[in-house]
Amino acid sequence: MRGRPTSLFPLFAGLETLAGVGPKTAKLFPQLGVEAPRDLLFTLPHTGIDRQLRTSIQDVTLPATVTVSVTIGAHRPARNKGGAYRIQVEDEGTSFQLVYFHARGDYLERTLPTGSRRIVSGRVELFDGIGQMVHPDHAVPEEDANDIPSFEPVYPLTAGVTQKTMFKATRAALNLVPPLTEWIDPNQKAQSNWPDFGQAIQDAHAPQSVADLAATSPARERLAYDELMAHQLTLALARLRERRSQGRSSKATGRLQSKVLGALPYRPTGAQTRAIAEISANMADENRMNRLLQGDVGAGKTLVAFMALLVAVEAGGQGVMMAPTEILARQHLAGLQPLAEDAGVVLELLTGRDKGRERIAKLDALARGDIQILVGTHAVFQPDVVFADLRLAIVDEQHRFGVRQRLELGKKGRHADVLVMTATPIPRSLALAQYGDMDVSVLDEKPPGRKPIRTAMVSTERIDEVVERLRAVMATGQQCYWVCPLVEESEILDLTAAEERFKRLRAMLGEGVVGLVHGQMPPADKDAALARFQSGETKVLVATTVIEVGVDVPNATIMVIERAETFGLAQLHQLRGRVGRGDAASTCVLLYQSPLSETGQKRLEVMRETEDGFVIAETDLAMRGAGDVIGVAQSGMPRFRVADLEQQADLMAVAQSDARALLMDDPALEKPRGQAARTLLWLMRQDEAIRLISVG
Template identity: 75%
Template sequence: MKGRPELLFPLFAGLETLEGVGPKTAGLLGQLGIETPRDLLFSLPYAVVDRRRRDTIKGADLPTTLTVQVTVGAHQPPRNRGGAYRILVSDAAADFQLVFFHARAEYLNRVLPQGADRVVSGKLELFDGMAQMVHPDHMLPVADAAEIPEFEPVYRLTQGVTQKTMFKAVQSALARLPDLAEWIDPQQLEREAWPAWSRAMRAAHAPKGLDDLGQTAPMRARLAYDELMAHQLTLALARRRERRARGIISVGTGDLQRRVLQTLPYRPTGAQSRAIEEIAADMAAPDRMNRLLQGDVGSGKTLVAFLALLVAVEAGGQGVMMAPTEILARQHLHGLRPLAEQAGVVLEILTGRDKGAERKAKLAALAQGRIQVLVGTHAVFQPDVAFHDLRLAIVDEQHRFGVRQRMELAEKGGGADVLVMTATPIPRSLALAQYGDMDVSVLDEKPPGRLPVKTAVVSTERIEEVIDHLRRAIDEGRQCYWVCPLVEESESVDLTAAQDRFQRLRAALGDGVVGLVHGQMPPAEKDAAMAAFETGNTKVLVATTVIEVGVNVPNASIMVIERAEIFGLAQLHQLRGRVGRGSAASTCLLMYQPPLSEGGRRRLEVLRETEDGFVIAETDLSMRGAGDVIGTAQSGLPRFQIADLERQAGLMAVAQSDARALLAVDPDLTSDRGRAARVLLWLMRQDRAIRLISVG
């Protein structure tokens, strides 16, 4: 794969090679992210104007764009400066006016001489009972009227670029379309009745009506599929390379797992048992595991993770579990310690806080294999951290961890299996886009005994009632989280909001009852505040969203979220999942500041109606769009120009299985279809994939 195939050169030339595009226009198009003819072709029209010729404007439903042949009548120059220049015209059955502002009389007399026949096309509207067309888009002699397209595509523009310029440039780019060999599976093409690539591209730029602009239009669906296919091929190549990096075979005996399961007060759910089987099978295989464990709030991921770590220990190795923050790492330690004691396994924690002799001793024990399971933050990445025999690395909360860190972590174990856990239910299409290189296990059942959380929506105007309700709950021995909003991006403002709320609640509920935790606190103070709440010394914990993930206080049964309308759906769902972990019935109060926007109201209603994280995630996706749901900037989500992740999830799934199937039979992409797929990767600028093939 030396470089870009020559066939594609014309599509990757400079924009100035196109008709009507000079240096200035090329610069303006650059602002739209259009740098080559290829980019122009992938910027499909978003609307279409019907310019088919009519005999008369009579009976037309105004305002509308129409094209008609007229005879030019009298010119009426403006009476005063800045007025309108009017020209009367008549078609076969009606009269109307053409109107021009800042017009030059000499120009109009030349283009529209009185008595001549012309074809005009533009937007016709009624003004004071008179039909008029202001600045027609086209005014041509009848002989040249064929230049007006019957259907004119409408493109997104930037200041200084007109539809005409865009149309001309696109036509010029279409003229150099190469005929490319087919990379789509022949049966798939036939089943969907999709056109070949160049035909699809031409048709997409020549829509004949609204139906041709929809995602289901055959040419559009095909071009969307090409983007998804290139993306999934890239992920599949990365996955193949990952798996080919020799994994370690870890076969568990089941002894330690049995010990833990026997002491549990309940039996694992079907979903938990299934996930464990999938993970154990991956660990026993020679390929390196790269699996995503996706579980909703409270679906029991911790148990699955720990049983997986025990497989590594049973096989004579070590396991590590990493969390994005120290609070979460300590939470994991808390959750795992009783299980580790049942299994008789040595468990330790390593964070940035470990210093000096203590750190040295831990590192020595780790390198000698005396620590069997390590919990930690990214401090685990530091060069002086060496394992005796690392078999499994578990990463918690994936979206704060890029693909690069996943690889670094796996390097520590020279082929250790990798399991990524996320508590954010991700809609299927996004999971495929973001984690298409991974295999997925889903925990979609709640363990027995988890009570549903009652969710209510109240206005901030009723805050006094809410505080009274709290007072009664505290008297009954219950505990409460009170989450303050992130008002601005600035932490100082959030801080004052949280501190004000803390003082007001302390004044209302009494000293020593209310604790405070926020992002600016020194770690030791944060831990102290959390510990006081966990042991029940404080009854109310006022917090910014520090507590969003992983915090576990079974006695806390009330969650108040202030300004809930400004939080995202997924975040609200995560926060609500912090209660309902004990035996008491739990409540979540979503407080909003009226008036509510339409979107805000819909979000709060969805939460009131369902506790199913996957339903919530799908709603979130349809309301906000893919980039927002996981924050495109740090998510590594690809930006597609034609494909739509929200509405074409089905196509994404087909593309994934197709890409994997192609590589299974043609791993080096050397068959005819394989070579066509290489061209697709170049066309879609998937340089990463191309590097993977050339080194692979």
């Protein structure tokens, strides 16, 4: 494996190697995510100050930052220690004062002698009709005018690091950038009118106007593309390696699938048919499948997943479906059991609850191949779980499952295909960032017969009316979820809120009909509470957001979300999807506390107007930004320093196709452009990718 190119060494040295950065200051930079000179290159100014030279402050609307030539007049030292030291100055149209506090008079007299000409730049405000520039940012002799940039970049800071330090440090880092060979496809670069990397990084740090700070400026757009390209190259290398690791061809005969399709009371949607075809084709070829099945709540993922499992069985092997919790695993079992009966295949459940003889019997049957489809929790990972011939592993709810577990599961079968399902519609740019190594099938149609869910916005002042409505619905035998608000991210407070609401509803609706479930409960109690609701013993389930993923109670027709304005759109959409699973018409009540903020209002109105999870996800991204939409910390989402996923979704798609095309042409990155791309990977800290090339 070739190491980092020597030309990049200075960019990855310690920060104290930069002029003007001492050991003490170097320790402060990591707060800004800056560990080496290279990180300073990608810490771009977020705004700028116009310091164009003016003739006078007279025609400027104050307060404002002004740069002006002045003649220095009389000095008026401070009357008391630390007080205001004033210097009268005159520009072409008027006079004003420079004001210094805690000033050293002898120093000021030396640097700003009466009668001299100076260029001063700083914020001017009016006090009692007199213009004052307190502590000018710059005060230089006229011949040094060029020391003041006409548009000064303003950088993000942290305690102890000033703009001056930041400016000097970034300039020192810019001097270390070596000439680099171009890694961007020449047509792409010409068409987008992008500068070379060296020019782009210089321009991005020396904006000439506000327009140069925009994500769409050529320099910034090029750097964003470089960042996305490095990320997509890493994912494409992982995908290439995955595909190269031999897969096995599992060809469908259609024998079992036709039995299931024949027994269905409806015809699959176009999207379901398309997804089944994509997956079957993927499983039939020799490469290993690594596919994401993305479907909105109620889009019919279960049927698609089961058809994929049948491909494995028709080819003479086994399939496994994994869920993050026991409740969800049992639910999958309930959903798949009738389909398995139609197909005449053996389906079993394996969870942590299986103990002793029963467990041993299941493991033996699995190893013999008598169990054709296994549904389970991560208990399936245990070393003693051995398959006779695992062909397909399906993972439900990806965000509970890292890439590492995906690979672990693949190891259980010799080159098993992997299908990941998620019920969270993800905006395209984020899907590309998070799942760029996978091929994607999307279910964007609702199966026939799914009734729309009515969504109403109701103020919390009318909470008693809502409870009365519940009473009427319960009288007809239907059930209701009541989700409590998230209280400032504190589980303890969440809990108090949920317990209070539980007590109040119990008092109003009667003992025994209201259940409670929250994140702090022991798992067995949680399962029991959910089981009582599933069986219809309790009619109302008060819950914190633990029910967001998964529980299926067709009889539940009302979803009340309290303080709905405190939830994100994706979460509201997931919660609403818990109802509308049976034959009766369903309602989602968004209880809000007025007055609503503008964004709160907009969020709830989007919910009221559409049930399309993809539309909701795109709106959510535009309103909140990528980090909030998927919770960057827990999602394994990359953090980009320059690229902006909300605004540059298209750039991410371009980067993905470019990265895949480059690797098609040069899988080992050996040709000149491939070599340049290796340098990009080193520059962007994608060491993971470098390892993939050397192993791949």
